[in-house]
Amino acid sequence: MTESALPTTAETERRPRTRFWHDLAFWGLLPSRLLMGFALILPIFIIAAVSVATRGAYGGFTWDFNLAGYTQILFNEGWTGELEFTPQYLLIIIRTFLLAGATTLICLAFAVPVAYFISRQPPGRKAILVYLVTLPFWVSMILRVYAWMIILGKDGTLPNLLEILGFQPGMSFMFNDGATLTAMVYTAMPLMVLPVFASIEKLDGTLIEASHDLYGNRWVTLRRVILPLTAPGITAGAILVFVPALGAVLEPTLMGGGKQMMMGSLIQLQFGGGRNWPFGAAIAMTLMALVMIFLIATALRAARREAMS
Amino acid sequence: MSIRHDVKRYPGLGPLTAFFFLYLYAPLAVIVIYSFNANRVAGVWTGFSLKWYGSALNNAALMNALETSLIIAAIATTVSTLIALSAALAIIRGKNVRFRKLSETVVNLPLLLPEIVLAVATLILFSLIDIQNGMVRLTIAHSAFCTPFAFLPIRARLQGMSLDLEEASADLYADRWTTFRRVTLPLIFPGVFSGAMLAFLISMDDFITSNLLATGGSTTLPVYIYSLIRAGTSPELNAIATLLILASLVLATAALLVAARGTRENAEP
Incomplete structure (x- = not known):
């Protein structure tokens, strides 16, 4: 070509x-x-x-x-x-939003402190830590979800550990929204840490010192200096995590079981043999519209922020 | 000194980061450990054994799935990298590109839409125009959604490159094709390589699209693994997973090293 x-x-x-x-x-x-x-x-x-x-x-x-x-x-x-x-499908749409939103927030809560810590390391160690954040991302997504099935499932690592600690045997943490969320957060994490890190790394350390010199405490410095200056990275990370999370298929199917569906798994179900294609297409259009609204809103916010600064 | 100082202003970040890396790697380690378990039931440890590796390597269905995945990934990587390279050259170097921004958005479109939507949309298209062959379906779909992954590193590399060397080559009477082959391509190679590597891994890893579009003869590796998971955890699965984790880690490390070397060379004058 x-x-x-x-x-x-x-x-x-x-x-x-x-x-x-x-x-x-x-x-x-x-x-x-x-x-x-x-x-x-x-x-x-x-x-x-x-x-x-x-x-x-x-x-x-x-x-x-x-x-x-x-x-x-x-x-x-x-x-x-x-x-x-009938609120049945509306509930799936709401669950999809809540789980995708929770995934984004949890990833963010980890990403900001971890990225901040990594960015303040000496260059050699910094490169190694960034590499270690990237690495699990290359492991097949289905295997990263499967790992949590082994950990949370019946006879899994966590129930076994709890049994040793004296809790009742045979517990299972699978087939609920918590299990779905756990796998979603785990698969999305590198996608949040990397862009936040790219932003935080560029952050001028003297601004943080200036904030402290002006008697800003840690919380004020975080809220008024660090977070606003890393906003582009946080926005990028939020898009990279939230959009795929809205369309998640593997996590709800494998971790949530048949009943705890999200929009992605509902769409997939409609295109199995002899199901309802127009309904599946309508859900897919709805999902696409929601993603577009989110992306346009984010773009507008970013443009406004740029215009203000 | 000040660098060390502001880390200290947020105590607990070190332990939190240590916990974070434990969280990233422990689940993968769990798979690896269980793969050596002699017992059929993954959670019940009865002793160290390599037998599941033996049976995994002798599993014909697994090898077929691996072959299918490799063929599709090889074609999709070649097609998407060539398309991405030509689009990146046109967008960055072309003059008076009409709808430059729009053209770029079109190339990146697969990144903006949820994969499941594209997958079912493509499924409807293929059933309307009656493309029944699973390999053909998967190759077309993979080529499309791998293109932006190949495009972004190439574009970044092209944009960061100065035109001096290409102009020097033209001044020395090299024609455009020679200049492209001997000057431009070697300079952007790290970008092309990272792009191709990304496209390859994305294709190998894809489940959502492959699961919907695959037919009997075109089961890819992730689709096969999914069927194993659904069938109830087979003891072989952990051995297969461990081998795949190992392969991805080695490939990713190689890719990152090449990309890092490219960046370093670029930084030197």
């Missing part, structure tokens, strides 16, 4: 110099536009269409306009056709 972006000498010498760079812009971007157009943008338009299509009798769908996919999120159609409010 790259070769095609660079015409041969004979051609380029005949053309004016800038012509080449115009061609580069067009031909260089063409492959990415084709791939993303086909494998990303086209599917998004199709799923938007399917979300307002009609559910097929035996799975799949037919192209008849129908808002049932969306109304089903909030209402259940009774025998006589009247709509009855």
Whole structure:
């Protein structure tokens, strides 16, 4: 692909110099536009269409306009056709938000002190610690979730330890929101620490000293100096953690069990054999809309902050 | 002195960081320890044994899944790195790029959308245009979502690079292709390498998309591991997991070392 972006000498010498760079812009971007157009943008338009299509009798769908996919999120159609409010799916949406939000906050609560500590180390040790933060991220996500199944599950490490300490044997900590949250925090942690670290590292140490000299205590310094100056890193980390957390599939399926669903696992369920595609598409559109609202709000906030400073 | 001083102003950060690293590594260590357990039931320790490694290495389904994953990752890495390289060159070096910002957003789009949404959307597309072959489905989808991971390091490298050497090459009558091959490519190589490495790992690691798009003959490694987990923890699983953890740690270390060396060379005049 790259070769095609660079015409041969004979051609380029005949053309004016800038012509080449115009061609580069067009031909260089063409492959990415084709791939993303086909494998990303086209599917998004199709799923938007399917979300307002009609559910097929035996799975799949037919192209008849129908808002049932969306109304089903909030209402259940009774025998006589009247709509009855059922909070079942709304609760899944709320749980998704709460778990993703809690994941982001817990990661942040760890990331700020740890990143701060690492940033104040001598260069050699600093590089090693950053490497150690990055490393677990390369281990397959499914294995990082599986590790917590071994720890929290029946006959797991934690129940065994508790049994030795005299608690009742045979405890299991699996199949609840706490288990899902544990795995979500664990898989997301490096994504929060790294951007926060990048921001905190640039922080001018003399500003912290100035705050202390002006009788700011630790808490005031943290709140008024450190956190505002590391806001870009915190925002980046929050996006990197919150957006994938909203779409989490593995953690709720493996750790939460069948009943404690999140939007991601609910969508996946609808696309199994013979399920409700328009409903799944409608949930997917809702999830996408929520992510877009979050990203736009974050971008606007960042722009306002930049305009103010 | 002042550097040491402000750490001291927040006591407890050292122990907290130590605990943090324990938290990061202990779960992985648990898998590794249990992989040597002779007992079928993972949690009940009966003695040290390597037998699960033996049976893992003789597991044909596992080797098939590994092969499928490697083939898909190799193709997806090649395709996405080439596409990312050409897009990065166009965006950073091209003149008068129309919709420069938008073009960049399009390349990075897979990062902005939840993967499950893209996965089901692609599933609908493939069933509408009737692409039934699992390998073809996975290769296309992986190439698409790996592209931004290959793009970002290449873009960063290109943007940080001065044009002096390329201009010198042009002054010495090298044509554009020679300049690209002999000057530009070696200079941005660390970025291309990190990008390709990231794309490869992201493809090898993918579960959500692969699980939805895979068909009988195209079970990838994470999809196979998922089926083992769902079937109830098989004793082999811990041995397989340990081997994979080891492989990722070695690969990641190699990648980070190459990237670090590239940065150092770049910093030197």
